[in-house]
Amino acid sequence: MNNHVIEFEGITVRKGNNLLLDNISLCVSRTEFVGIIGPNGAGKTTLLNVIAGFEQFSGTLNLFGHHESWKRDRKTRLRIGYVPQLFQIDPAFPILASEAVMTGSIGRLGLFRSPGREEMKRTMELMEMMRMAHLAGRPLGQLSGGERQKVSLARAILQQPDILLMDEPTANLDIAVQKEVSDLISEIHKQENLTLLLVTHDFNMLPASMNRAVLFNHGKIVYDGDADTAMSSETLSGLFQYPLETFDRNGKRFVSYD
Amino acid sequence: MTENLVEVLRYPLIQRAILACVLCGASCSVLSVFVVLMKMPLIGVSMSHAAFAGAVLGMLLGINPVLSGFIMCLLSAGVLGPLSDRTDMAPENILGIMFSFLMGLAFLGMGILTRTKAGALNLMWGSLLSLSGLDIAILAFVTSLLALFVLLFFKEIRLVLFNRRLATASGLPQRTLYYTVLFLTGAVVSSNLTTVGGLLIFALLVQPGATALQLTYDLKHFFLISAASGIGACVSGLILSYIFDLPSGAAVVLMATAIFAVAYIFSPKRNATKLKKGSMAHEDDAR
Numbered sequence: 001m002n003n004h005v006i007e008f009e010g011i012t013v014r015k016g017n018n019l020l021l022d023n024i025s026l027c028v029s030r031t032e033f034v035g036i037i038g039p040n041g042a043g044k045t046t047l048l049n050v051i052a053g054f055e056q057f058s059g060t061l062n063l064f065g066h067h068e069s070w071k072r073d074r075k076t077r078l079r080i081g082y083v084p085q086l087f088q089i090d091p092a093f094p095i096l097a098s099e100a101v102m103t104g105s106i107g108r109l110g111l112f113r114s115p116g117r118e119e120m121k122r123t124m125e126l127m128e129m130m131r132m133a134h135l136a137g138r139p140l141g142q143l144s145g146g147e148r149q150k151v152s153l154a155r156a157i158l159q160q161p162d163i164l165l166m167d168e169p170t171a172n173l174d175i176a177v178q179k180e181v182s183d184l185i186s187e188i189h190k191q192e193n194l195t196l197l198l199v200t201h202d203f204n205m206l207p208a209s210m211n212r213a214v215l216f217n218h219g220k221i222v223y224d225g226d227a228d229t230a231m232s233s234e235t236l237s238g239l240f241q242y243p244l245e246t247f248d249r250n251g252k253r254f255v256s257y258d
Numbered sequence: 259m260t261e262n263l264v265e266v267l268r269y270p271l272i273q274r275a276i277l278a279c280v281l282c283g284a285s286c287s288v289l290s291v292f293v294v295l296m297k298m299p300l301i302g303v304s305m306s307h308a309a310f311a312g313a314v315l316g317m318l319l320g321i322n323p324v325l326s327g328f329i330m331c332l333l334s335a336g337v338l339g340p341l342s343d344r345t346d347m348a349p350e351n352i353l354g355i356m357f358s359f360l361m362g363l364a365f366l367g368m369g370i371l372t373r374t375k376a377g378a379l380n381l382m383w384g385s386l387l388s389l390s391g392l393d394i395a396i397l398a399f400v401t402s403l404l405a406l407f408v409l410l411f412f413k414e415i416r417l418v419l420f421n422r423r424l425a426t427a428s429g430l431p432q433r434t435l436y437y438t439v440l441f442l443t444g445a446v447v448s449s450n451l452t453t454v455g456g457l458l459i460f461a462l463l464v465q466p467g468a469t470a471l472q473l474t475y476d477l478k479h480f481f482l483i484s485a486a487s488g489i490g491a492c493v494s495g496l497i498l499s500y501i502f503d504l505p506s507g508a509a510v511v512l513m514a515t516a517i518f519a520v521a522y523i524f525s526p527k528r529n530a531t532k533l534k535k536g537s538m539a540h541e542d543d544a545r
Contacts (some may be wrong), residue, residue, distance in 0.1 A: 052427055074429035082427035092471050092527055093295065094480045095420055103417045107428035114413055139475045159428060 003029045004062070005163060005195050006051060011059035013046050013219075020046040021057070022219040030162075033189050033196040033209055035227060038216030039240050044199040047216070048165045051197070052082050064162070078107050081161030081194075083152045085168045091141035098123055098136035100151050104158030119158070126154035129191075130184060146177030153184060157192060164188070166198045170205045178205045185209075203231060203255045215239050228253060266500065275386040278394055279492035279510070282453040285401040285446045287466030287488025288408060291481055292439050294467030295419045300353035301338065301443060302463035307360040308334035309448040310456030313381045314367035323381055324396065327451050331444025334360065339437045364456075384455030384507040386496060393452045400449045404442050408481060411435065416477055454492075458507045462488060465514040472518075472525035487517045 006028040013021040021043045028034055036044045049055035051063070053072040061068050063076060081104075098120075105119040127133045130150040135143060140151060149169055156164055169185065170178040186209040189196050198210065206227065213230035215223035217239055223230055230236075231253040236244045244257050266272050293302045312330025313323035338356060342349040368378055380388070408415060417425045418435050425432035443463075450459050466488035470480045495510030502509075522528070 054423070054426065072429075077427060077429035080427070082424065084421075084423065087421070092475075093420070094471075094475045094477045095416070096475060099416070099477075100420065103413075103420060103424065104428065106413050106417050107430055109413070111414070112410065155424070 002027075005030050005064055006197075007060075007062040008050075009060040009062075011050060011057050011061060013043075013050060013055055013057045019219050021050070023059070024219075024221060026214065026221065026224070028195060028197065031189075031193055031195055033207070033211050034198070035206055035210045035213045036197060036199045036216060037201060037203065037213055037230070037239075038222075039201060042216040043219040044201075044216050045167055046219075048082075048167055048197060048199055051163070052080055052165055053077060074107065078159060079162045081156035081159050081164040083149075083156045083164065083166040083169050086145050086149055086172050089141045089148070091139070093139070093141045095140050096136070097132070097138050097140050097143060097147070097151050098127065100140045101126060101154045101158060104155040107159060122158060123154070126157055129187070130154050144177075146173050146181060149173065149177075149181055150184065153181070153188065157188060161194065163195045163197065164192075166196070168199055168201075170200065170202060178202070182207045203236070203253075208252065231255065263497070263500070271387060272500075274389050274391075274394055275496060275506075276493065278386055278389050278397060278453050279496050280489050281394070281397045281401045282450050282462070283466075283489035283492035284485050285397065285404055286450060286454075286459060286462035287484040287486075288404050288481060289439075289443055289446050290463050290465070290467035290488065291470065291484050292419070292443075292467075293463050294471055295480075296439075298349075298353075299460075299464050300350060300357065301440070302447075302460050304334060304338065304353050304357045304360060305331055305440075305443045305447045306456050306459045306463070307357055307364060309444070309451055310381060311360045311364035311367065312448070313451055313456065314364050314371065314378050317378055318367055318371055324393070324448055324451060327381070327456075328444060328448035330360075331448050332441065335437065335440035335444050339433075339440050343433065343436075380455070381451045382455050382457050383505060384451070384453050384458060386453055386499075386506040389452055393449075397449045397453070400442075400445045404446060407438065407442060412478075419477075454507045454510055458511045461511040461514055462491070465518045466491070469514075469518045469521040472521040472527060475527070487521070488514070491517055 004027045008024050008026040011021055011024045036047060038044050046055060050057050050061065053070055056070045064079065068076065101123045102115050102119055105115050109115060124133060124136065127136055130153065132147055132150055135147060140148065143151065170181050173181065182205045185198065186207040188194065189209045200206065210227050213225065213227040214221055215230055215235065222239060223235055231246055233244060233246050236255060242257065244255050246253050246255050293299055308330045309327035313327035316323040316326025334356065341352050371378060414430050414435060417428060417430060418432050422432050422436065447459055454462060466484040469487040470483040473483050474480050491514035492510050495513040496506055498504060498513065499506040499509035
């Protein structure tokens with residue numbers, strides 16, 4: 001029996017005349033950390049949406065060894081955590097940061113059971129892990145973008161998923177906060193033993209523990225392999241149709257451009 | 259004046275009107291939490307017009323107007339839900355088209371109606387003093403249904419109100435919950451046609467929730483404040499309408515607006531935000 005938790009075979013997503021994913025085949029093993037990288041409109045988010053069960057598709061999708069359509073049962077959904085791009089929330093919306101994190105436990109609790117001490121304890125542990133326990137009682141809408149993203153991460157982990165999908169988790173954050181969130185993602189990968197898929201187009205903020213890169217363009221995979229090899233000037237310049245250069249610093253590869 | 263008011267309270271008609279006010283205020287204001295937090299005030303408008311159009315058509319066809327209004331609301335919910343979920347059109351546009359279509363349908367019915375239009379106009383403005391026992395029973399049933407829904411599914415409702423996509427990702431049947439809200443909107447609106455009417459009910463579907471939004475960050479308190487302000491607006495509106503001989507529906511809506519205005523002016527949330535902005539500006543100046 002193979003160790004794949006995600007298996008795509010000939011997955012195609014079409015919206016009207018647009019081909020968002022074009023006959024994608026891809027396997028992801030348990031505890032792998034995969035970066036899905038590509039320019040805007042490449043199909044990265046669509047790929048996450050297919051795995052999360054938000055998007056209809058044709059082709060064969062196996063999750064945890066079972067054939068799945070876009071409609072999922074509750075048990076399968078619970079095994080997939082989802083961190084969306086930074087979303088706007090009305091500053092007056094009635095939800096506190098700790099309550100927002102605790103919503104991660106709702107699916108697992110099922111109907112007619114309310115979060116109890118156990119869920120509250122785990123919520124506070126996760127908020128401490130995100131270094132924001134002091135903000136537990138603050139309304140979510142009053143938190144900064146970075147703090148809201150950390151709430152999203154904690155919320156997704158509280159769901160106790162096997163796969164964690166992250167859609168541009170560091171987009172629209174300032175550099176220091178991007179680094180903090182990126183380091184937290186690496187920490188989560190180590191501590192929680194999860195399979196991680198992270199969509200981004202920002203190579204300089206790739207978490208250190210990401211060990212595989214899948215490069216996307218025009219709905220197709222153009223590279224799938226080692227993350228360091230993917231970060232070459234030729235590959236990235238070809239992918240983004242723009243001259244990019246890479247350089248190493250403190251054992252990490254960075255990208256620069258004019 | 260007070261003695262006169264106490265005397266009037268002995269009449270079954272007035273007792274029924276007060277009970278209807280409490281039920282109307284409770285049902286509309288609990289629903290307004292959904293309308294305000296899911297940012298769907300146009301759904302309230304569309305539903306109220308659907309109920310009104312259905313009621314007018316019911317009068318034309320000789321069917322109970324509350325029943326035909328309810329059926330029209332359900333049909334609208336059945337169209338609105340999937341349309342706003344599945345098409346590429348902006349939900350506001352779908353609702354705008356739906357709203358104007360239903361408005362047109364209602365006025366067409368009014369035009370065709372050959373007998374007196376007083377009954378139809380009553381459904382537009384409501385008439386708290388001419389309610390039957392059946393009207394009250396239907397209203398009580400719908401209010402209980404709504405309260406039960408909120409009590410049983412409070413934690414699921416919190417997540418759906420917060421973010422529908424995250425609710426789906428957490429394995430919740432968010433679409434079922436959303437459609438249930440639409441169904442309950444139809445039930446609340448159509449059962450309140452006889453109290454505040456199909457046009458004025460829109461105010462009660464927005465203002466109590468908007469009032470609570472000024473006052474609390476706690477969702478439980480949000481529901482309670484919304485209900486209290488809705489019931490308060492309805493009962494005080496009825497009393498004022500009796501004292502000053504005003505149309506009851508209009509008095510209720512004006513009271514709801516006054517309560518919202520007071521909450522807005524004294525909003526601790528708004529004042530806290532102002533203070534925060536002020537202190538940030540002060541810090542910037544100091545730098």
